[in-house]
Amino acid sequence: MSLGNINYKLDSLSLASTKKKIIVAVDYGTTFTGAAYVNSSSDVNIINIWPGTGRDTDHVWKTPSCIAYPDENKSLGKRKWGFQVEPGHKCYSWTKLLLDKNAPLTKYDDPMLEKATKSGIMQLPPGKDAVGVVADFLTSVYEHIMHILEKGLAEEILGMSAIEFWFTMPAIWSDKAQAATREAAKRAGFGPRPERPLDTIYMITEPEAAAIAALTRSTTDIVSVPVKSGDGVLVCDCGGGTVDITTYLISETKPRLSFEELCTGTGGKCGSTALDRNFYKLMSERFGTAFDALPAKRIGPGSAFMRRFEALKRNFGLDTEDTTYELPLNIRSSQVAPEYYDEEEGSVIVSDQDLRDVFDPVVDQIIRLIKTQMQDANKEMETGTINRIILVGGFGDSEYLRQAVKKTFGSEKKLTITIPNNPQSAIVHGAALRGLHGIQSTARRCRRHYGFSWGIYFREGIDDEKNSYWDEYYDAKMVRGITKWMINKGQKYHQDYSKLVSISHTHWPSNSLKKSTELYSCDLVDAPERIENPSVKYIGTIDVDFTKVDLTGFDSKIISGRRVYMLSYSLKVIFGAQEGILKFKAISKGKVVGKSEISFASGSYY
Structure with a gap:
């Protein structure tokens, strides 16, 4: 009997007698979302039944x-x-990328990403922000997961068992995007709620989850060459919206x-959705307004047209001989060449060369990312x-990508x-193993510099007069805007590593007693001294x-x-907190001062 999972084994007695904890992993992706769970056994159960009639197969x-x-x-x-979303429905896709849209694009990002929102792909419904739409989607995911658990577990077991939810996230994610992902999950019902106060949310980066899954198997798999102490393993996580390499x-x-990060990871927003955007660009150049004017329900994600393209993406590279493919789409154009459109069949015609033109810019970006990571690794350790x-x-899983890498x-x-x-399920599988066995990277590398804006005594001949000011309390000339970096890019740190800054x-x-300190970051290898x-x-x-707080305990003067x-x-x-976000705590005179929280910068780069 199928219960919506793979390798399901239930031992309710042992579950009830252990720590009464259920592990659930959620891999919320740009294009697809997966989930898995474990109970008291050592099996990871991948949920493989999802509601809706749009599936190609039952599982x-x-x-x-x-x-x-x-x-x-x-x-x-x-x-x-x-x-459940069918062709013809107005729907919203790729919303995950909008959680990180305030992060500036890098040289490794898809250059068409900034134009995507203008083409109607990454849009939001009226009155909702990205976190709200993601929360709505994750609410349905939560309800489905709980339904699967209720079918497989006795009601009393589920009721007495706390659930640890392990969410995966891109390692390249900005701090704001990490917090936004967590907030969306909380709104959706994951984590503590009145009827389930002991549930928790933890987060793990996608490449680390992938490494846990792949390396765990590699230590026991007799078919492949097992990993051994001293090996360097590069994990290239190629998702829908992002590529992460660690x-x-x-x-x-x-x-x-046991393993640790060898060097600072790299990545970019150049996942498989970039293939879709390249394909849209090709169609626009080939058919003009005849294609551009079509509604999103006919050419957007989930449409019959793009579902056919999705199938082509998965299989491209398997055939050795060049061929052509037909994609169903009725368009009106009297100037379309017959080699590009079959009017009788109502189908767009694309060739293998067309697909190579779509794939190559994205694959080339991934190859460059891998080369950069290998160069960085060779700086840390000996070549090889x-x-x-x-x-x-x-x-x-793309054969075309595998061949290019090989x-x-x-x-x-x-x-x-x-x-x-x-x-496709390696990441959610690894996240579940993280929760079950506690396997994790023993040391990580900081992805960027973090620091604060500082005021220091003015340095004659070094500092610019325009940045100077007179401090009445210290009765001294000072200079503002100096960055004090508390942790550097590439610096090794362990879980729950903390830094105290005075x-x-x-x-x-007349001042407010709510004091603010601005947090800054920098992605350069060598961070500059000034914030501008x-x-x-x-x-x-x-x-x-x-x-x-009683102010009399602080220094003062008239x-x-x-x-x-x-x-x-x-x-x-x-x-490196398990919560997956930066955490802050203000301490004065040995006591925690009030509540410390961050208000993220607003703004949008695409």
Whole structure:
């Protein structure tokens, strides 16, 4: 009897007698979403039954990350999601990328991403933001997961068991996007709620989850060459919206798998959705307004036209002989060449060369990312440390990509290129193992510099007069805008690594007791000293509330007849928390001061 999972084994007695904990992993992706769970056994159960009639088969690894609203679709009585969304429905897809749209594009990002919102692909319904739409979609995912658990577990077992939800996220994600993902999950019902107060949300990066799945199997798989201590393994996670590349150094495989990040990972927003955008560009150039004017329900994600293209993407590279393909689409154009359109069949015709033109720019970006990562790894260790490349993610299953990677790197001695079975589910499988066994990278590399804007004593001959000011409390000439970096890009850190930063605010009687400190980041190898440098990015403001704090414990002095306090405290910044976000704690006189939280910068780059 199928219960919507693979390798399902239930031992309700042992589950009830253990820690009463259920692990659920959720891989919310740009194009598809997957989930898995474990109970007291060591099996990871991939959910492979998803609601909707749009499935090609009864059992599928993931469901489309799309949602349709009834107020925009008269035929719908309620929201539809995943495979329930049918061709012709007005729906919203690729919303995940909008969670990170305030991050500037890098040289590795899809150059057409900025134009995507203008083409009607990454749109939002009226009155909703990206977090709201993602939360609506994840609400349906939550309800489906709980339905699967209720079918497989006794009601009393599910009721007494806390659920750990492990969400995956791109390692390249900005801090705001990480927090937005977590907020959307909370709104959707994941984590603590009145009827389930002990449930929790943790987060893990997608390449680390992929590494856990692939390396765990590689230590026991007798078919492939097993990993061993000292091996360098490059994990290339090619998803729908993002590509993440991280390299791990294997510390040991027995009695327990142990590994750490070898160098700072890299990546970009150049996943398989970039193929779709390249394809749209080709169609637009070939058919002009005859294609551009078509509604999204006919050519957007989930349409019959794009579902056919999705099938072509998966299989491209398997055939050795050039051929042509037909995609169903009725268009009106009297000037379309017959080699591009079959008017009688109502089909667009594309060739293998057309698909190569669509694939090559994206594949070339991924190849460049891998080369950059290997160069960085060779700086940390001796050349040749990387002896294995593992391709995972939906796009990681592409035969065309595998051949390109093999052609570029396969000639190097002792370099193995592998794709695990079912690479689409590798990430959610690894996230579940993380929760079950506690396997994780023992050390990570910071992806960027983090620091604060500082005021220091003015340095004659060094500082610019335009940045100077007179500090009445210290009765000294100061300079503002100096960055004090508390952790550097590439710096190794462990879980829950924290950094204490001493901060002081001059408080005049007329000032607010809510004090703010601005947090900045920089992606350069060598971070500059001043905040106005274009490479320094404002992340947000950390607010600390002193309204309930006794000020008499702080230093003070009388200035112009008024008592002025120097509010000094230590700001503890926690990196690598299981919650998956930066955490802050203000400490003064040995006590936690009020509530410390960050207000992220607003803005949009695409």
